[in-house]
Amino acid sequence: xxxxxxxxxxxxxxxxxITYILxxxxxxxxxxxxxxxxxxDDDRDHLGADxxxxxxxxHGAH
Amino acid sequence: MQFPKVTLERPRWTPFNIVAAIVVVVGLGITxxxxxxxxxxxxxxxxxxxxxxxxxxxxxxxxxxxxxxxxTSAACYLFGLKRFHTAVRPAILTGFLGYALxxxxxxxxxxxxxxxxxxxxxxxxxxxxLFEVAACVALYLTVLFIEWTPAALEWLxxxxxxxxxxxxxxxxxxFGVVLSTLHQxxxxxxxLIAPSKLHPLWYSPYLALFFFVSSIVAGLSMVIFEGALAHxxxxxxxxxxxxxxxxxxxxxxxxxxxxxxxxxxxxxxxGVAQAxxxxxxxxxxxxxxxVEVIGFVLLPCFFFAIGARxxxxxxxxxxxxxxVLGIVINRFNVGLIAFNYxxxxxxxxxxxxxxxxxxxxxxxxxxxAYKFIVSHMPILYAHPDYEPH
Numbered sequence: 001x002x003x004x005x006x007x008x009x010x011x012x013x014x015x016x017x018i019t020y021i022l023x024x025x026x027x028x029x030x031x032x033x034x035x036x037x038x039x040x041d042d043d044r045d046h047l048g049a050d051x052x053x054x055x056x057x058x059h060g061a062h
Numbered sequence: 063m064q065f066p067k068v069t070l071e072r073p074r075w076t077p078f079n080i081v082a083a084i085v086v087v088v089g090l091g092i093t094x095x096x097x098x099x100x101x102x103x104x105x106x107x108x109x110x111x112x113x114x115x116x117x118x119x120x121x122x123x124x125x126x127x128x129x130x131x132x133x134t135s136a137a138c139y140l141f142g143l144k145r146f147h148t149a150v151r152p153a154i155l156t157g158f159l160g161y162a163l164x165x166x167x168x169x170x171x172x173x174x175x176x177x178x179x180x181x182x183x184x185x186x187x188x189x190x191x192l193f194e195v196a197a198c199v200a201l202y203l204t205v206l207f208i209e210w211t212p213a214a215l216e217w218l219x220x221x222x223x224x225x226x227x228x229x230x231x232x233x234x235x236x237f238g239v240v241l242s243t244l245h246q247x248x249x250x251x252x253x254l255i256a257p258s259k260l261h262p263l264w265y266s267p268y269l270a271l272f273f274f275v276s277s278i279v280a281g282l283s284m285v286i287f288e289g290a291l292a293h294x295x296x297x298x299x300x301x302x303x304x305x306x307x308x309x310x311x312x313x314x315x316x317x318x319x320x321x322x323x324x325x326x327x328x329x330x331x332x333g334v335a336q337a338x339x340x341x342x343x344x345x346x347x348x349x350x351x352x353v354e355v356i357g358f359v360l361l362p363c364f365f366f367a368i369g370a371r372x373x374x375x376x377x378x379x380x381x382x383x384x385x386v387l388g389i390v391i392n393r394f395n396v397g398l399i400a401f402n403y404x405x406x407x408x409x410x411x412x413x414x415x416x417x418x419x420x421x422x423x424x425x426x427x428x429x430x431a432y433k434f435i436v437s438h439m440p441i442l443y444a445h446p447d448y449e450p451h
Contacts, residue, residue, distance in 0.1 A: 006337070011338065014338065015336050015337075015338050018335045019332055019335045019336060022328070022331055022332055022335055023328070024334065026328040030324065033321075033324055033367070034321075036372060037317060037320060037321070037365060037367050037369065037370060038317075039371075039373075040371050040372075040373075061207055
């Protein structure tokens with residue numbers, strides 16, 4: 001990827017730049033991935049099954 | 063609560079028992095050879111390749127796949143996800159047996175196994191990563207043993223001792239998570255000492271992080287995989303709560319595994335970017351690296367997500383086995399295949415059949431021990447005389 005590297009500065013500039021772009025892309029992708037993963041969950045799944053659902057009392061299942 | 067009892071007479075010479083008996087007999091024979099004739103007679107290890115499959119498979123894979131213990135107990139006791147409670151005991155048992163067998167395998171691998179306690183009582187060598195791994199594995203094996211003892215004590219009817227150990231659950235869980243974080247990552251960090259020997263696509267300053275994050279995947283996948291096997295072969299031993307909660311455990315862990323695998327994939331790509339190793343992807347090793355990262359990280363991530371989203375247990379269980387295989391491949395790649403990649407093929411390592419025999423022997427002992435414990439102790443059901451903890 002890219003031309004030859006002649007100095008440590010060039011190496012760091014190239015690798016860190018690519019890493020920052022990758023991380024930014026991954027963070028954006030994770031939002032869509034999370035939506036894909038959980039859009040079919042009902043409300044109770046979003047809360048977590050340990051928490052009481054609407055109309056349920058108590059401190060959750062144990 | 064109904065106490066599950068089986069009165070049916072089961073045939074003694076099943077195909078599984080026959081194969082297990084053959085493996086154990088052959089394994090015992092090789093054990094005698096190993097401890098009378100030495101490593102040279104039973105292995106293909108050399109100065110170039112001092113670590114073979116007894117480290118690459120029995121130790122690296124064994125420790126990773128035993129991670130279900132800390133992952134499940136952390137989810138249940140630290141994060142308060144009590145719906146995973148029924149998965150804790152089987153996961154702790156698998157972890158305990160896994161670590162016990164890792165230590166057993168080490169006795170075969172090290173030249174003078176009677177010196178294994180030396181780092182603790184003779185010379186510490188605290189600057190060595192191996193010392194940290196040894197200390198953590200020894201301590202964590204002890205923790206897992208104590209975490210497993212309530213089941214054994216319930217089986218033995220020692221109520222007071224069992225109640226005493228149960229009070230330690232939270233402390234042991236915290237201790238277990240700390241120790242696992244330390245040594246799972248240190249096993250990867252061991253390879254940082256060999257930057258010229260490990261292929262650049264696998265070598266990374268983040269190796270410790272790779273090993274730790276992938277151990278979480280291994281733990282989650284193993285709990286799903288083992289749960290599926292237990293459902294199939296020990297269904298009669300499960301009580302109502304275990305049967306009811308098993309599907310929720312598999313789906314919840316699949317969702318978590320999908321999320322962690324996604325993060326692991328990003329970390330692996332960042333590892334390549336940081337090393338500027340893109341050009342290596344066009345080589346033979348590069349193709350194999352892509353098989354590992356796409357075929358055994360990205361695709362399982364996607365299929366776990368599909369399985370969790372569609373609530374499809376078949377996909378989840380199949381993907382769990384797939385992800386477990388991916389962890390095995392990753393540890394083999396780091397420990398054996400991409401290690402010493404620069405050597406000519408004549409100097410490369412391929413395991414002796416006796417090394418494979420001992421590895422099979424150790425796995426078989428683990429399966430037999432699991433079978434015995436699950437058949438006799440309250441692992442897949444709650445003992446009716448005791449409160450769940």
